[in-house]
Amino acid sequence: MLTDQQILRIPGPTPIPPSVNRAMSQPMIGHRGQSTSDMISDIRPKLKRVFGTEQEVMILTGSGTSGLETAAVNTVAPGEEAVVIVTGSFGERFAKICEAYDIKTHIIEVTWGEALKPLAVKEFLQEHPEVKAVFSTYCETSTGVLNPIPELAAAIKEVSDALLIVDGVSCIGGVETKMDEWGLDVVVTGSQKAFMLPAGLAFIAASERAWKKIEDNPRPRFYLDLKKHRDNIVKDTTPFTPAISLLFGLQQVLQLMEEEGLEEVYARHRLMMEMTRSAFNALGISLLTSDEDASPTVTAVEPADFDSPVFRKIMKREFGMDIAGGQQHMAKTIFRIGHMGYCSPADMLQAIAAMEIGIVKAGKEIELGKGVRAAQEIYLNEGKR
Amino acid sequence: MLTDQQILRIPGPTPIPPSVNRAMSQPMIGHRGQSTSDMISDIRPKLKRVFGTEQEVMILTGSGTSGLETAAVNTVAPGEEAVVIVTGSFGERFAKICEAYDIKTHIIEVTWGEALKPLAVKEFLQEHPEVKAVFSTYCETSTGVLNPIPELAAAIKEVSDALLIVDGVSCIGGVETKMDEWGLDVVVTGSQKAFMLPAGLAFIAASERAWKKIEDNPRPRFYLDLKKHRDNIVKDTTPFTPAISLLFGLQQVLQLMEEEGLEEVYARHRLMMEMTRSAFNALGISLLTSDEDASPTVTAVEPADFDSPVFRKIMKREFGMDIAGGQQHMAKTIFRIGHMGYCSPADMLQAIAAMEIGIVKAGKEIELGKGVRAAQEIYLNEGKR
Numbered sequence: 001m002l003t004d005q006q007i008l009r010i011p012g013p014t015p016i017p018p019s020v021n022r023a024m025s026q027p028m029i030g031h032r033g034q035s036t037s038d039m040i041s042d043i044r045p046k047l048k049r050v051f052g053t054e055q056e057v058m059i060l061t062g063s064g065t066s067g068l069e070t071a072a073v074n075t076v077a078p079g080e081e082a083v084v085i086v087t088g089s090f091g092e093r094f095a096k097i098c099e100a101y102d103i104k105t106h107i108i109e110v111t112w113g114e115a116l117k118p119l120a121v122k123e124f125l126q127e128h129p130e131v132k133a134v135f136s137t138y139c140e141t142s143t144g145v146l147n148p149i150p151e152l153a154a155a156i157k158e159v160s161d162a163l164l165i166v167d168g169v170s171c172i173g174g175v176e177t178k179m180d181e182w183g184l185d186v187v188v189t190g191s192q193k194a195f196m197l198p199a200g201l202a203f204i205a206a207s208e209r210a211w212k213k214i215e216d217n218p219r220p221r222f223y224l225d226l227k228k229h230r231d232n233i234v235k236d237t238t239p240f241t242p243a244i245s246l247l248f249g250l251q252q253v254l255q256l257m258e259e260e261g262l263e264e265v266y267a268r269h270r271l272m273m274e275m276t277r278s279a280f281n282a283l284g285i286s287l288l289t290s291d292e293d294a295s296p297t298v299t300a301v302e303p304a305d306f307d308s309p310v311f312r313k314i315m316k317r318e319f320g321m322d323i324a325g326g327q328q329h330m331a332k333t334i335f336r337i338g339h340m341g342y343c344s345p346a347d348m349l350q351a352i353a354a355m356e357i358g359i360v361k362a363g364k365e366i367e368l369g370k371g372v373r374a375a376q377e378i379y380l381n382e383g384k385r
Numbered sequence: 386m387l388t389d390q391q392i393l394r395i396p397g398p399t400p401i402p403p404s405v406n407r408a409m410s411q412p413m414i415g416h417r418g419q420s421t422s423d424m425i426s427d428i429r430p431k432l433k434r435v436f437g438t439e440q441e442v443m444i445l446t447g448s449g450t451s452g453l454e455t456a457a458v459n460t461v462a463p464g465e466e467a468v469v470i471v472t473g474s475f476g477e478r479f480a481k482i483c484e485a486y487d488i489k490t491h492i493i494e495v496t497w498g499e500a501l502k503p504l505a506v507k508e509f510l511q512e513h514p515e516v517k518a519v520f521s522t523y524c525e526t527s528t529g530v531l532n533p534i535p536e537l538a539a540a541i542k543e544v545s546d547a548l549l550i551v552d553g554v555s556c557i558g559g560v561e562t563k564m565d566e567w568g569l570d571v572v573v574t575g576s577q578k579a580f581m582l583p584a585g586l587a588f589i590a591a592s593e594r595a596w597k598k599i600e601d602n603p604r605p606r607f608y609l610d611l612k613k614h615r616d617n618i619v620k621d622t623t624p625f626t627p628a629i630s631l632l633f634g635l636q637q638v639l640q641l642m643e644e645e646g647l648e649e650v651y652a653r654h655r656l657m658m659e660m661t662r663s664a665f666n667a668l669g670i671s672l673l674t675s676d677e678d679a680s681p682t683v684t685a686v687e688p689a690d691f692d693s694p695v696f697r698k699i700m701k702r703e704f705g706m707d708i709a710g711g712q713q714h715m716a717k718t719i720f721r722i723g724h725m726g727y728c729s730p731a732d733m734l735q736a737i738a739a740m741e742i743g744i745v746k747a748g749k750e751i752e753l754g755k756g757v758r759a760a761q762e763i764y765l766n767e768g769k770r
Contacts (some may be wrong), residue, residue, distance in 0.1 A: 001649070001653075001729070002645065002653060002727065002728070002729040003641050003644045003645050004402040004403060004404045004405075004641055004727070005402070005727070005729050005731075007731060017389040017390070019389045020389075025410075256388050256389055259388045260386070260387065260388050264386075268386075268387060319729065319730070319731040320729070320731075321731065342387065342389070342390070343387070344386070344390055344704065344705070345703075346390075346705075346706065346735055346738075349734075349735055349738035349739055349742075350731055350734055350735030352738075353734035353735065353737075353738050353757050353761065354734055357734075360761075360765060361765075367758075368758040368762060368765075369754035369755060369757045369758030369761060370754060372738050372753075372754045372757045372758075373753040373754030376738065376741060376742055376745075376753045376754060377753060380742060380745060380746075380753075
């Protein structure tokens with residue numbers, strides 16, 4: 001096999017565009033110098049457009065979890081009540097953070113593979129008027145579900161003043177996000193998914209309503225204190241030493257997104273989702289999520305008559321292609337294909353054609369080329385819309 | 386379209402493996418220091434294995450043409466006779482070099498798309514006993530023909546003492562080459578094809594017989610004087626300043642070839658050729674060359690009912706995929722797909738699936754997925770051999 005070829009088709013980290021790798025290899029600069037301020041000044045408006053907000057998007061040096069923790073510790077005071085909607089493994093992470101910080105945490109469990117139901121959340125809030133914050137996941141990476149966040153926001157507002165906090169780690173940058181228009185209060189994402197960067201940065205924005213709560217919140221915090229971050233970013237700087245290489249990369253990522261056009265970026269992600277789903281439908285292999293609940297960034301497949309771990313090993317051995325397994329109780333029953341960030345329809349054609357071979361080698365009889373054909377038809381029809 | 390994605394499927398230059406790019410970005414070192422000597426010492430035996438020779442393989446800083454010129458000026462004295470077998474555009478290059486250097490040049494023309502006939506060359510040499518050298522092309526990049534070099538060498542030896550000089554630019558490193566066993570006298574290649582490097586290095590080896598001629602040849606030469614190169618490389622150095630970055634890359638390329646195993650490298654190239662050819666056969670689209678004459682490194686396609694330049698533009702626009710056109714009188718009638726060097730069966734599945742879309746968009750009706758299926762079947766059968 002061709003050595004030194006790795007085809008990364010997992011739902012993060014995702015491949016890095018060559019120009020971003022080049023940007024990240026620039027020589028170090030002082031993080032208190034003018035060059036860094038100029039870079040942050042260039043980044044700020046572009047990052048706001050990706051979040052769909054007029055608010056500042058703050059840049060933390062930390063992984064996605066640091067962003068989730070930042071959301072929790074800044075918006076909820078000790079002893080207050082919050083509800084966490086758990087649709088999979090990453091919803092559970094939010095619950096653990098809340099529990100670690102003396103937050104009275106209610107959990108709304110949703111069956112893995114299904115999206116949350118806004119009506120159920122609304123009813124829960126009517127029964128629990130003391131809840132101050134709702135924690136939700138936009139794309140649940142562990143199942144490939146895109147939760148209906150705009151509908152959730154609208155449902156909550158009908159009955160409650162609770163803040164809506166959204167983990168957008170595995171989709172923002174690949175899926176349309178209109179924070180202000182939808183009325184989201186805190187939105188968080190990380191750098192290693194649709195943002196096409198290595199892990200190491202978290203991005204977080206808060207609504208005016210959320211800022212009031214953040215300012216009044218007596219909870220002790222320092223590195224993750226959003227007020228410190230906001231007071232600095234408005235002056236094009238950071239409260240603590242930033243990961244300069246990742247900022248170089250972020251600047252180039254945002255440049256690439258603007259070159260392609262955000263609408264085009266989102267359309268490309270939907271197209272890749274549809275190509276992938278139509279391929280497995282054509283091959284008669286079950287998808288974990290319904291069309292309605294599916295995320296444009298990751299697809300979970302639940303094979304009935306071949307072994308997912310065996311299939312994944314074959315893909316790695318034959319093609320150097322990384323396909324993700326499931327998590328927790330789904331570790332061995334599903335596999336997940338990432339199609340976000342630096343990933344194109346041509347990459348999906350490759351993944352589908354190679355997976356057909358992997359499926360045959362894993363022991364399932366299929367009509368070769370049938371999944372590819374379905375994906376090609378989706379691609380060709382897309383142009384006619 | 387995803388910006389910053391370029392899928393290079395032309396017959397050179399070819400994509401650079403990531404580890405080779407990393408190797409080439411090492412800091413400069415002095416070319417007369419121990420580190421450079423150590424590097425050349427590591428490179429020499431590995432380069433000999435790729436050429437299939439016990440002779441030294443010399444490393445010139447120059448493009449492939451400098452290697453071809455080196456072959457001509459070192460082995461043929463002014464006024465001597467030589468024959469150039471022209472099977473395409475790169476055979477013509479050899480003829481032009483010979484003519485520039487006062488060599489009485491005979492030309493054996495072969496129809497583009499066909500391989501040379503050893504018997505015809507043998508008969509020509511019987512009629513022209515004064516010919517001192519035969520110039521041939523191993524893979525004719527302009528048509529995707531792999532000429533039968535071992536058979537040519539055997540045929541020449543039956544009737545002549547002429548040296549056999551072989552341009553291996555677009556195949557050595559991807560196709561088995563047994564210089565000593567086959568009795569080749571001079572073998573030349575460049576760095577930007579199956580060697581997976583940027584252009585800038587030429588590699589050249591000579592047989593004992595050729596060395597005698599080189600030593601006795603009174604023709605003036607300096608930079609391209611092979612004696613100077615040999616006298617230096619045996620001491621792990623070079624007569625002139627070498628392109629250090631490319632040597633860093635070459636060292637890593639040879640390491641990758643050894644890791645994969647040369648036999649595996651050659652088998653991978655044959656497999657990619659068979660996948661590509663079977664795909665176009667399944668789609669009912671003509672190939673320029675016969676199965677027997679086809680090169681494992683490049684495939685030329687001659688479409689009858691869609692326009693090649695239009696198709697190539699579509700591939701670039703839709704997928705950022707570069708497919709080469711033809712050369713000279715075939716510029717607009719054929720297209721050529723490179724499958725050498727840093728290129729895998731998964732890359733060919735991608736190219737074929739994407740080209741099916743390009744063919745449809747260029748106006749030809751085909752059964753989508755049929756070419757992919759044929760290539761997948763070749764891949765699956767390969768494992769059973």
